[in-house]
Amino acid sequence: MNMTHRAGGFDDLRFKAEYAANRFGIEFYQDVFHKNPHGGFYDFDKYEKMPYLIQKRYDWTLEKLLKYFEKCGYSIKFQQNTCKGAAFIINDYIRSWHHPQERWFSLKDVDGQTVSKSNSTDRDGNMLQNGATKYFRDWSGYLMRGKVYHNINNMWWVLMADGQVRNIACFNLFDLLETDFRGRRKTHRPPQEYVERKRQFSLCSVNELKNELKRRKQRELNA
Template identity: 30%
Template structure:
């Protein structure tokens, strides 16, 4: 273990012990010769195991209230999901403090799908980075561009002319866009509906249920019948579905194969209709 890395490891453990109230000590189940690199801690029913090896160290939280593995919660899969709701919240708070300490030590947090940016723990990373405006697209916009920048309308959003150099922008069909109007766009082959708000450089933000999707003006469109629009043929989509179908077949994921096969058939029908000129705007 590199001395500098070991010092950081102990610094994080000290944060949990001195500031967060954990009882922290070396893991007595580990051989004495390497015990200095293995620690365990506990605060109420929330526990953690920490180890430092080579150039890395890790801290893993778990509990022994709702356990499946006979050797204890430390060896369970889906540790966070198994925690009672109140313990999940407590765990999120403690992880947030660990992340804050890592930020103080100069680390840059880059989550992965398997790590701290999974669906359950993404709010922890946001809180650790001081991003408390998630779910509020206007606050997110102001954090990036400033609250005093641009002329604003009654909603608090910039006016279209102030952010787009005098041009309000036109949608997919050449019609002028209006701030606050319900519009649609496509993302990943899916139809997204939201309230349109203008952003800089001819970008617009579609807002729905606290989520904002960025799109250029020409990607937006009005839609009287979403059911018709969802059947619109999208070039390239059949190829993507076919690739996913092949992956599912190799993985023997039969339910997914069946579902993707149905989608592929519908796309083939839509493609045939498009080739005959049967789908217009």
């Protein structure tokens, strides 16, 4: 391996690094679980394929590396937020002019902070605070929960236990009450054909509907 390339690892977390003029790149991966027959380095969605403990090691390593590079005086610019979990929210805060953070920090540092009342009131009128645990329902109707951190306007990031981050409006967040339904609550969306037929029937008179029922009964007898 030449002097501009390096490879190594931290237990099961592996990396390949490359140095070139005005550029230094590090790419992390793992070989515990991979789909590409040539190894995890050649997989897409490397982070998503990492087992949970390797993901946590990656998040910890990324935080340490960023702090080290900043301490050494390197200028770090985030062109695209490709981080996951807590690192995603931290990265977003650094990149966004809506938040004062300019360098890497711990999410615990912003726990308890809130914003204007119009953008931080949950479903029940309670004030939202960074780091608070709240519930919401996802697009499929399942009950979900996670720690909330303000994003922009009335939108809040929700950091879930599995590392996923969701973007949820404040009025869709809530504390789980005894009266809340725990199961899946799916919005009923009947087929468009059914909706149209129902609309057409609503335009019919009573006599027309009676005649339609008679025709159907007659068809059933003749079948």
